[in-house]
Amino acid sequence: xxxxxxxxxxxxxxxxxxxxxxxxxxxxxxxxxxxxxxxxxxxxxxxxxxxxxxxxxxxxxxxxxxxxxxxxxxxxxxxxxxxxxxxxxxxxxxxxxxxxxxxxxxxxxxxxxxxxxxxxxxxxxxxxxxxxxxxxxxxxxxxxxxxxxxxxxxxxxxxxxxxxxxxxxxxxxxxxxxxxxxxxxxxxxxxxxxxxxxxxxxxxxxxxxxxxxxxxxxxxxxxxxxxxxxxxxxxxxxxxxxxxxxxxxxxxxxxxxxxxxxxxxxxxxxxxxxxxxxxxxxxxxxxxxxxxxxxxxxxxxxxxxxxxxxxxxxxxxxxxxxxxxxxxxxxxxxxxxxxxxxxxxxxxxxxxxxxxx
Amino acid sequence: xxxxxxxxxxxxxxxxxxxxxxxxxxxxxxxxxxxxxxxxxxxxxxxxxxxxxxxxxxxxxxxxxxxxxxxxxxxxxxxxxxxxxxxxxxxxxxxxxxxxxxxxxxxxxxxxxxxxxxxxxxxxxxxxxxxxxxxxx
Ligand code: FES
Numbered sequence: 001x002x003x004x005x006x007x008x009x010x011x012x013x014x015x016x017x018x019x020x021x022x023x024x025x026x027x028x029x030x031x032x033x034x035x036x037x038x039x040x041x042x043x044x045x046x047x048x049x050x051x052x053x054x055x056x057x058x059x060x061x062x063x064x065x066x067x068x069x070x071x072x073x074x075x076x077x078x079x080x081x082x083x084x085x086x087x088x089x090x091x092x093x094x095x096x097x098x099x100x101x102x103x104x105x106x107x108x109x110x111x112x113x114x115x116x117x118x119x120x121x122x123x124x125x126x127x128x129x130x131x132x133x134x135x136x137x138x139x140x141x142x143x144x145x146x147x148x149x150x151x152x153x154x155x156x157x158x159x160x161x162x163x164x165x166x167x168x169x170x171x172x173x174x175x176x177x178x179x180x181x182x183x184x185x186x187x188x189x190x191x192x193x194x195x196x197x198x199x200x201x202x203x204x205x206x207x208x209x210x211x212x213x214x215x216x217x218x219x220x221x222x223x224x225x226x227x228x229x230x231x232x233x234x235x236x237x238x239x240x241x242x243x244x245x246x247x248x249x250x251x252x253x254x255x256x257x258x259x260x261x262x263x264x265x266x267x268x269x270x271x272x273x274x275x276x277x278x279x280x281x282x283x284x285x286x287x288x289x290x291x292x293x294x295x296x297x298x299x300x301x302x303x304x305x306x307x308x309x310x311x312x313x314x315x316x317x318x319x320x321x322x323x324x325x326x327x328x329x330x331x332x333x334x335x336x337x338x339x340x341x342x343x344x345x346x347x348x349x350x351x352x353x354x355x356x357x
Numbered sequence: 358x359x360x361x362x363x364x365x366x367x368x369x370x371x372x373x374x375x376x377x378x379x380x381x382x383x384x385x386x387x388x389x390x391x392x393x394x395x396x397x398x399x400x401x402x403x404x405x406x407x408x409x410x411x412x413x414x415x416x417x418x419x420x421x422x423x424x425x426x427x428x429x430x431x432x433x434x435x436x437x438x439x440x441x442x443x444x445x446x447x448x449x450x451x452x453x454x455x456x457x458x459x460x461x462x463x464x465x466x467x468x469x470x471x472x473x474x475x476x477x478x479x480x481x482x483x484x485x486x487x488x489x490x491x492x493x494x
Pocket of ligand 1: 264400401402403404405435436437438439440
């Protein structure tokens, strides 16, 4: 960005970072937190690295300068990220194969063990650390149980799901999960990643990663349309959805388009009583990184003027991805939005963070 | 404001709508269960003729998956893209403050009374025994 104004770091006290990735847990991390059966099966079936194909961690691309060490332990994340950035609260999002297991019981075991590992090895090590819970969307009963189990532990502030899962997120099958989440104040975080139960586009499988990366906004748009149209926000007025690493310039177009079409097709979904753009504005938040914005400050301001940026943007660094640079909120963020994006909107969204210093 | 006799009531039985011209102005006149209403016959969206639209009870819902048809309130659905309009006020269901079409006064007058008033009667001759639809523009 040219002519960036000097940064006013005083405005970003109490900085919250909604998207920090710890390393994936491996077998030796999870086994102590699993039942005897699953501990043995992890060993016997060589269930170990848990990399999602869509979120590869072992390849050298897109890595922090310190490589795998950058997010190996809570101390590393503190040293490389929390301390230098002045972060008061950071939310750990594990994007592992736990999200992708098809066996409903293995999925539940992996999610629960991951949450227990997070609680023991991460959240207990640094009071700034919080986490998104992993729950098995393939097994909603078990997901509800896991949410209820974690409810007393307020260090878990959200439930994380990969962008492209089994079904559109608005489907009623998932409502018991949302009911349990809203009862206990968990936000829903959606992070890029596919479990490849379906092609990542409506027209089929793609050949190259550049296609898939560029088209992620289509999947985000589909998920939002589903959540709105199926009436999830009508049924669960307290539910907040946070889109991470989603980009943001595509959102106004979806809001406009859906509102336009709703005017004529609302008879099919009469529970949608107000413009979808208003519903999205109230319920949906977006992380700041990675942002698909122009370079020029005036043009950036025009994009941000197309939606309620002050109430919809949340600082989310995507650490240890290399675009998490600079101090605190990203350089492109206009000064008047700093406090909201750095802190206030996150507090209003992740309500389980309350009581934070 | 002038009263215009636009048609005989027999041409607009309950459940029907009719496009009438007053000068160059197209007006959609509706008879819903014996109650008349008149709005500009031009959808504010892209101009479709609202007199061609379906009239139905307003569909409402309290929860996803629950549907109710309001019997006390009907609207016309634009034949092109389905926006709904209140036939009395011309206001749309989705955006009543900004998206509306003009509404007009409309009444039924016995033919016998029409001779006395100052009505615009360009189109046809009036029979004393019949009733007529009169739109005020
Ligand atoms: S022209 Fe009437 S809804 Fe489009």
